[in-house]
Amino acid sequence: MVKAALVAGETSGDLLAGLLLDGLRGRWPDLISQGIGGPQMAKRGFTAWWPHDKLSVHGFGWEVLRRYREIVGIRRQLKARLLADRPDVFIGVDAPDFNLDLEADLHRQGIKTAHFVCPSVWAWRPERLEKIKRSVDHVLCIFPFEPALLARHGIAATYVGHPLANVIPMQVDRTRARLQLGLPLDAKVVAILPGSRESEVRHLASRFFQAAARIKQADPATKFIVPVVPFLKQRLLAQAAASGLGESLQLVDGQSHTVLAACDVTLMASGTATLEAALFKRPMVIAYHMGALSWQIMRRKKLQPWVGLPNILCQEFVVPELLQEAATPQALAREVLTWLDALAHQPAKIQRLEQRFVALHTELQRDTPQLAAHAVAQLLCA
Numbered sequence: 001m002v003k004a005a006l007v008a009g010e011t012s013g014d015l016l017a018g019l020l021l022d023g024l025r026g027r028w029p030d031l032i033s034q035g036i037g038g039p040q041m042a043k044r045g046f047t048a049w050w051p052h053d054k055l056s057v058h059g060f061g062w063e064v065l066r067r068y069r070e071i072v073g074i075r076r077q078l079k080a081r082l083l084a085d086r087p088d089v090f091i092g093v094d095a096p097d098f099n100l101d102l103e104a105d106l107h108r109q110g111i112k113t114a115h116f117v118c119p120s121v122w123a124w125r126p127e128r129l130e131k132i133k134r135s136v137d138h139v140l141c142i143f144p145f146e147p148a149l150l151a152r153h154g155i156a157a158t159y160v161g162h163p164l165a166n167v168i169p170m171q172v173d174r175t176r177a178r179l180q181l182g183l184p185l186d187a188k189v190v191a192i193l194p195g196s197r198e199s200e201v202r203h204l205a206s207r208f209f210q211a212a213a214r215i216k217q218a219d220p221a222t223k224f225i226v227p228v229v230p231f232l233k234q235r236l237l238a239q240a241a242a243s244g245l246g247e248s249l250q251l252v253d254g255q256s257h258t259v260l261a262a263c264d265v266t267l268m269a270s271g272t273a274t275l276e277a278a279l280f281k282r283p284m285v286i287a288y289h290m291g292a293l294s295w296q297i298m299r300r301k302k303l304q305p306w307v308g309l310p311n312i313l314c315q316e317f318v319v320p321e322l323l324q325e326a327a328t329p330q331a332l333a334r335e336v337l338t339w340l341d342a343l344a345h346q347p348a349k350i351q352r353l354e355q356r357f358v359a360l361h362t363e364l365q366r367d368t369p370q371l372a373a374h375a376v377a378q379l380l381c382a
Contacts, residue, residue: 002028002380005087006046006070007036007078007102009055010017010097010197011229013117014038017093020116021046021139024371027377032051036078036085049081050074051372053231055095066277079105088380091116092136093095097130101381112379115371116140118157124148138379140372143313144363158375164272168257169281170361177261181252184294185224187338190215191282192226192265193256193273194236201232203289208267209243210329215336216248222340224249227256235361243341265339267332270307270321278310279364283339283350285317286311310360318356 004024008017012187018040022379025044033045038052054074061186079102082090089112096119103113113138121128122145127309132139132155139157141147147157178185192212195207211222228236228251240249252259256273260266268274270288275282286308306312308321322328342349 001030001031003032003034004091005082005085005090005378006033006041007055007090007095007099008038008041008052008093009036009098010169011038013094014040014052016116016163017041017046018044019167019369019370020091020093023371023373027373033248033311035082036074036216038197047203047327049078055098073298075102077268078102082111083109084108088112089114089374089376093117099133100128100131104131107135107137110382112137114138114140114376114379117142118146118150122146129155137382138375140375142364148188151241158371160371160375161368162274162275162364164279165361165364165366165369166368168276168361172280174261177258180258181225181250181255181262183225183250183262185235185324188219189263189265190222190224190340191266191337192224192258193266193268194226195273195279200271201235201255204269204287205236206325207289207329207332208289209239209245209328211250211267211332211336212249213244213338214329214333215333216245218337219340220248222248225259227254227259228252229254229269233241233253264343265336267336270309270323272309272355274319275309275313278313278357281354281361282306283342283353284310285335285339286319286321287332288323289327310357313360314356314374318353343375355358362369 006017008014014037017037021033021041021044022111035049036050036052037046037048041047049182075098091105091114092103094117113136113249118139120130133153135278139150139155141157141159141163147159150157153170175185192208194201194208194342224245236251240251243249260277260282261323263282266277266282266284268277270286274286274326310319311317
């Protein structure tokens with residue numbers, strides 16, 4: 001019997017960890033898994049001592065400081081619990097600000113540690129490489145270029161593919177998705193995804209809804225749909241009611257993949273969801289906005305000209321990014337309308353984007369659960 005402790009923060013981490021648990025349970029059917037996680041992990045028999053959204057924070061300034069004491073307290077309690085009842089392996093799933101410190105503490109006490117999803121040292125904060133080396137026995141990488149980068153710094157790593165590339169089909173049924181959501185089959189549909197964190201929604205939702213109002217003004221037949229995570233539902237309902245979009249705007253509980261399958265274009269916060277949209281082969285407009293102090297810090301640490309994953313992986317601006325002061329409702333609406341116009345009048349432009357996303361999808365497709373479980377098994381045998 002293998003006992004694994006996992007920590008996953010936020011909705012995206014919960015999804016990734018759930019797929020990882022599929023592979024671990026396939027290898028060890030009597031696996032005991034516990035720690036911090038969400039509903040996808042719970043479906044795989046995971047015991048959550050704290051819910052994953054306890055780790056959901058955003059930025060660098062006051063937005064983090066006001067949650068600092070609670071998060072540090074959780075990490076302290078978790079560390080004591082794991083040292084008192086030692087797991088065979090600890091796997092931190094994303095959430096590097098929380099997990100790397102915890103992994104370092106456990107590693108010093110002889111507990112084997114792995115980290116699933118290489119922190120974005122190739123995009124910003126390269127100083128984390130030394131911290132990863134001190135904290136982690138093995139890194140499970142979701143992008144093909146990462147193991148070679150880590151190896152140059154003496155960090156063992158395995159490319160396991162991106163789990164979402166196997167969850168999302170190469171071709172999706174738009175008609176079926178629209179029927180599931182009650183959307184007109186012949187309508188122009190824009191998906192709005194303002195993020196899964198409270199602070200992201202606070203910074204972006206009103207901008208996105210104002211942009212949607214401008215799009216509706218330019219094209220009154222356009223429909224808008226927003227997948228909502230439960231703990232943000234009331235905030236989004238209030239903002240939706242104030243948007244003036246009326247029946248043109250539909251909010252649905254969860255179902256983000258169905259929404260991406262159904263839409264023509266998506267307006268979304270930078271994050272894992274942008275890669276999901278690329279795997280659904282959807283044109284998108286990526287935006288981000290944060291507190292002024294957080295933005296200044298992030299801008300200084302940024303290593304690449306892109307922040308959106310589709311652009312980073314393609315190494316060019318295949319989709320537009322509007323960040324901070326550039327993320328105005330007017331500019332967001334203009335970029336979305338440009339995509340809607342291309343869908344109607346420039347099919348070659350849309351086809352080129354889809355071909356790029358098909359190639360990206362193919363590159364990321366691997367048997368992630370099995371490869372990840374094999375790497376963990378090798379770690380346990382070392």
